[in-house]
Amino acid sequence: MHTMIVLIPLLPLAGFVVTLLLGKRVLSARPEVVSLAAVTASWVLSMIVVAHVFGAHDKAIDFNLFTWVSAGSFHVQWGYLVDSLAAVMLIVVSTIGMLVHYYSIGYMRSDGGYYRFFAYLNLFMFAMFTLILANNYLLVFLGWEGVGLCSYLLISFWFHKKSASQAGKKAFLVNRIGDWGFTLGLFLIFTTFGSLQFGQVFAKVSLVSPGLVTWISLLLFVGAVGKSAQFPLHVWLPDAMEGPTPVSALIHAATMVNAGVYMIARSYPLVSHSHTAMLVVMIVGTFTAIYAACIALTQNDIKKVIAYSTISSLGFMFMALGAGAWVAAIFYLFAHGFFKGLLFLGSGSVIHSMSGEQDMRRMGGLRKKLPLTFWTMLIGALANVGMFPFAGFWAKDEILGGDFSAHYYIVWAVGIVTAFVTALFMFRLMFLTFWGENRASAEVQRHIHESPRVMTVPLVILAIPAAVLGLVVGLPPDGGWLHTFLQPVFFNVEKEHFAWAGTGGGLMALSLVVVALGISTAYVAYLRRPGLPARAAARVPWAYEASYHKFYMDEFYNAAVIRPVMGFAMWLWAFVDVRVIDGAVNGLAWLWGAFGRVLRPLQTGRAQSYAFGVFAGLFVLIILIRYFWGA
């Protein structure tokens, strides 16, 4: 079993090295085979490991490979931990990772950097597996930064595009700002607990002062805010859509962006000890959920809509974590990985068939021409908005139920509003894309075609869990298979359970009504009376402009951070370095030079005589000192 666990991240790493080195020349005919083989094998191994964890219920596998860093009292091992939480993550990451690899064969076939793409994807799989399987914070951090690097590489995959290189840099940089907090959190964990190993840290939580635990939790959360694109560090994720669409599906919807949620969930024994930290997590998550949903409402780029939807969904997960609905958060993560991955891959299929068009205003009527894409995306959209009985319904309602039962009524209300807005923008996307008349140019229309099998089959496969996952693992609500499975990880969650027929059922019915209302509004606004949105926007232009311009966050950062820092840098250089310091030095040098002119005859330009001079001078000096001062 240990060997298998080690191989899960190792195989993609090997695939990366082989593909990178041999992809261009040796494997030029089929550069993808090695990396496909690697992820497929990792998937098989993952499934075996998951089955094993399921069988050996309650017994986590925790082992060390070798000592990574050991200096003074600081010891960190390279070691892995597989428990039920890691197992759930393994299912999501390995399955979607593998499907995206296959999908990319079709999507990236004609790209010049084909082999490079697969190499990066494999490297990403290595880093992501390392992140979820690590048994200590430092190794998590290695995976964490590794996925950040791959995200950077893949966003700026078309590096010759200015916008892509800009977006990749932005993503990496914003993540590193979050990592600043993460790193400080690690320092505080180490100085407090004397270890970074999960087991050793979590065993001692109750011995540590609550203030410290709060600080640690908040610092870790700063990292999570960066990685999982929460307000105010969410600005990188929409730009990340510059990357190829399979990347958006894999990294920026299904796996990497969940890392922050995973890390907070993994730190459950710590975070759940701090009421303050939980509250902060919940507030940030709730705000992000509604904030991003409002932006998604007015975006025209199909991928941008899904990107903001992802931010909103991640906000939902943090809302759940903060409200103490730990299992519901992971449930949502589990379901979200499938349906959001599906939506992205579906949008990729749309873009592919539309000759690269991403603007929904020039789409429409694709229902008939792309039937498979349409039906699978419909399932994804229904799951995303939380329609019964799709996966998102069960997960979302557990979260809302969790808010309600924890007496966070305002949070619950915001959640309900978000559900309405989500239904609205998601079906705005569906109606604009798949219904009505096609608004593309004749040239583009002529080329519309359903994507090849290698792209549609992954869509179909992903549609299955998006549809039925909730029925399989989430029933009955708050007591399904997933709850039992995750019980050992979130061992101490105390929560009020609603009666099926009472409050619980009422809440579910209410949220269903809200979702239906959202979908019907979208139907009226975008199909029946297409002039309505424009009139509504004209009525409240400030609201429309604010949403359309993403509440001016990029402009704010530009004016408040980037430009002042750059100006300061230029000033520091031009004034402090060149004028002040060098000015002083040059003044001194002038004096030195004047002095030197007097002694010019001594300058022979020969190194030996300088050396002799140094030596002789020293001797004379020492003798003088000895003579006058010493004895």
Added chain:
Amino acid sequence: MILIALIAWPFVAGVAAWIAGRRRPHVARWVSVLAMGAGLLALAVVWIVKAPDFALSGHGPFVASVHVAWVPQLGISFFVAADGLSLVMVTLCYALGLLAVLSSWREVTTRVGFFHFMLLWTIAALVGVFTALDLFLFYFLFEMMLVPMFFLIALWGHERRVYAAVKFFLFTQIGGLLMLVAILALYVIHGRQTGVYTFDYLQLLGTHLSMATATWLMLGFFAAFAVKLPAVPLHTWLPDAHTQAPTAGSLVLAGLLIKIGAYGMIRFMVPLFPQAAFRAAPVFMGLAVLGILYGAVLAFAQRDLKRLVAYTSVSHMGFVLLAIFAWNTLALQGAVLEIVCHAFSTGALFAIVGLMQERLHTRDMDKMGGLWLTAPRMGAVALVFALASLGLPSLGNFVAEFLILIGSWRVSEPATVLAAFGLVAATIYSLWLIQRVFQGRETPAVTMPDLTLREGVMLAAMAAPLLWLGVYPQPLFNAVRPGLAALQQRAVRGAPPPSSAVLLPPPTTRAAPTGSDAGAVSMSGDAQ
């Protein structure tokens, strides 16, 4: 004896290269490569033979030493010795010496023999500096190295080479003179106290000094080492010297020369004047943090690629300075690792800039862009070193900076919080460098030939240690541990100090009084 051989060998080889290079320039290159290669092989043998010794505590930190009276009348001796720390530095000298020769293979075409003589002379003096334990010898070699370095910049440098060389010489010379005064004062004080006039470092260690005297002498040493390191605001020689020097000069400067500052502080300054150093620690740690951020921010402002890389050195050396004044096992181990990793990562960036200048005849980033399209291998390699520079886990620089920060966290939390911003700033300049040079254009700004085999091998040889030290740094830690432990026993932070507690941050966060990291604040039951 091996130590004397290691010091003399580059010098001898340098003379040979000079003579050989008069007729056939290429012979000078080959002689130098073979000399450095042979030295590395010899060092490999030393490592293998001595490796077991590092594991033995009680063996004493020194694995080799030579002590010969030189000018006994004045208490000067030829005393060189190597512990793990010195051996690491000496190995680094030879490795970078080899890389420096390789990187100037095509760049240097005039006075080739003399160039290699100067280069190898510098290496010889550096090996001496990193092993000398007689303060007179140390100072002598410290000055000896300036001469060839001056000529390397002034003769084979770029546009403003003379200005840069003079500036470099001036800064270092003034710092060195202050150190000389401090050395002589220490020599006299020790002589008066004991009647034994000697420059022997090990004997001088025990000298009793009043706090005021110790502080002045410490500042004398600090002046020399802070200029070398460099610490802000004594850093302005460095961007000029690095930028104007030929590639080999930049490599030696960034990889070795500025490391003398760090080495000198660890080996001499703090152990000789521990109380004074620790009393001043808050100030110097502040200076370190300033350097980290200042160097990084100034890197943003550069258009000249080489200058940008030079400013990043200022930032990285700030981490080392922070570690030295934190003075606990974690921070010091981190500092040594940073010294090694920075030598390779920044050295490689300088080498890449040199290769680009050879091809493009410019270092102006505004004239670059999109170069990945024309030189993908060079782009990929540059990315690796940029990632090392920004502290990506799995590369050695990360482990080093992480340990440094964790060590300094125990001494001063505010300083660490600010210093950690250096990692964010490093991300900015590293990614910006990659973007401005290699990305963001549909067609490359200029066409540029990709790496040749020799260049690729050379850069891969610099990346390999970074990866190794990022994943398995243990051999290095094991090697330097006894030496560092001995130094830490000489200078125990927080030990009986007169009034030092006043100036240090709250005692709860300070390292345990043994100076050997007795463990976490609340508990220390960490398992191996």
